[in-house]
Amino acid sequence: EVQLVESGGGLVQPGRSLRLSCAASGFTFDDYAMHWVRQAPGKGLEWVSGISWNSGSIGYADSVKGRFTISRDSAKNSLYLQMNSLRAEDTALYYCAKVAAARTVYNWFDPWGQGTLVTVSS
């Protein structure tokens, strides 16, 4: 069974940094692109960033470009999101998601993790 477990969320002051992790199991991590999607309280879904299976293709939402960095570690079967210069508007539940098909960049998301909450406030 595929499992995605996010961690690293918490309360952080504006301007500070936080690193989110997503531990993956139940599939060959090296074969699948991965994504981060966030959802502010009471709001809709916002795609944040994605990374291909070999880290050769990476994308960011305009709202986080230059502040967030996505990466992956095949030895640890983990996906990361380094978030710098955090703002109040980054407050959200952050989900990681696996794409459905192996070795494709542009593919739908299935499944999703349960999310980790990031709150940016002084």
Added chain:
Amino acid sequence: DIQMTQSPSSLSASVGDRVTITCRASQGISNYLAWFQQKPGKAPKSLIYAASSFQSGVPSKFSGSGSGTDFTLTITSLQPEDFATYYCQQYYSYPMTFGQGTRLEIK
């Protein structure tokens, strides 16, 4: 960036009804469109991919159609468990984008 416009933003319907949600892309995305269902406090769940293909385990009451810029999600014979929020998403190019969501409520 490709903008995804979903309508309506909310919809009130009764058990047994058939409803249709539309999603329009600001430029052509072929069939690189997915639909998700989200219930309160839960992660989104994939329903439809490639505009009209069923995700495994999803009942046939959910169907998708469209290509290019205009897409629809139709749900037939609404049951209480279908009342949720639905999102479309394009995965044609970065940045990938979601529609703003359609909240389906019981009348």
